[in-house]
């Protein structure tokens with residue numbers, strides 16, 4: 001069942017938080033929280049009740065100016081609430097010194113907001129230094145976090161932000177938010193400033209980090225597809241931070257609570273199902289692969305026998321390096337390292353929507369799929385996505401028919417057992 005504007009917004013359903021054993025996050029509870037800025041006629045946040053379960057990713061969405069950022073920033077008291085109470089891990093946020101509170105809550109914003117005059121390592125080590133950690137411990141933590149967000153510590157720790165790409169700056173921003181291992185991370189449009197492919201990678205990385213760490217993550221975004229992809233639950237707000245629906249992405253897509261939600265989620269909900277399905281849900285094809293240094297004629301022979309017109313080249317750690325047409329391979333004796341040109345890949349956690357984006361930019365009409373540590377897993381192609389979508393649409397239809405039949409049976413039972421209307425003529 002979905003919560004609507006009239007109910008207290010405790011999350012619906014009985015879903016356990018991500019791998020309840022690995023949860024390091026804590027519950028957050030907003031009770032009648034309000035915010036009225038000076039001179040404002042209508043409060044930016046009208047009484048807001050919200051329970052955010054430990055270890056979950058909850059995404060705030062809603063039209064511009066509806067109060068998402070204000071609601072988020074009240075959690076770490078970057079904005080002081082006008083009224084109500086916020087409990088973090090059961091403790092009243094007002095009872096904790098605000099600097100202390102902010103050190104316990106990671107905060108990640110668009111572009112990473114790194115200090116330009118500090119190196120990557122110093123940016124990440126900022127909060128640990130404030131917490132007076134010893135230098136070796138900070139250095140160790142910085143390297144660990146750089147690894148976690150996919151940046152080689154040796155290459156990046158001493159760089160300045162201006163020497164990084166937008167996506168890399170954002171990764172450092174995420175690392176900084178995680179530095180002191182806070183149970184709660186707040187993110188405000190964290191991936192807003194990067195191109196779509198980098199954005200997709202950063203989202204996949206966040207999901208992978210969350211799989212490992214089990215934090216409580218609260219994130220504001222404008223992008224409903226991002227919300228569907230990342231959120232264990234989505235909070236849809238209207239002006240004044242009025243809760244329109246608070247539920248899992250599946251439930252919101254299947255049963256929008258009202259017209260506002262239906263409009264906001266947008267037309268083509270069945271297309272949005274593509275954002276709910278992951279690459280790992282689809283069967284991957286296994287075209288011919290070869291390693292750098294292998295015999296090229298041998299690879300051509302194997303590919304021809306298998307009916308493939310290209311070969312995927314892997315490095316020693318089985319990471320994809322190139323996807324080479326046979327006509328190119330025929331000119332080689334030994335398979336060459338393709339140099340720095342990185343081949344486009346999608347992570348197994350990416351959505352089918354992301355995969356389609358990548359597939360459309362690749363001349364092989366497919367996308368190479370990678371798993372942990374970028375290791376090669378197979379190829380996703382249009383045919384397998386289409387087959388999967390046909391099968392899952394049929395399943396959704398069958399479930400709906402089934403529910404319709406159940407409801408019909410219930411209605412019939414009510415009719416059969418209804419007491420005769422008083423005074424009815426027999």
Ligand SMILES: Nc1ncnc2c1ncn2[C@@H]1O[C@H](COP(=O)(O)OP(=O)(O)OP(=O)(O)O)[C@@H](O)[C@H]1O
Pocket residue numbers: 037038040044062063064065066067068069070071
């Ligand atoms: N410092 C402020 N002083 C006065 N009014 C403010 C202030 N900050 C925000 N507001 C107003 O409060 C309301 C909610 O703003 P908020 O930034 O929380 O919305 P939002 O949903 O995050 O918007 P957006 O999606 O555009 O970032 C808006 O009407 C905004 O104009």
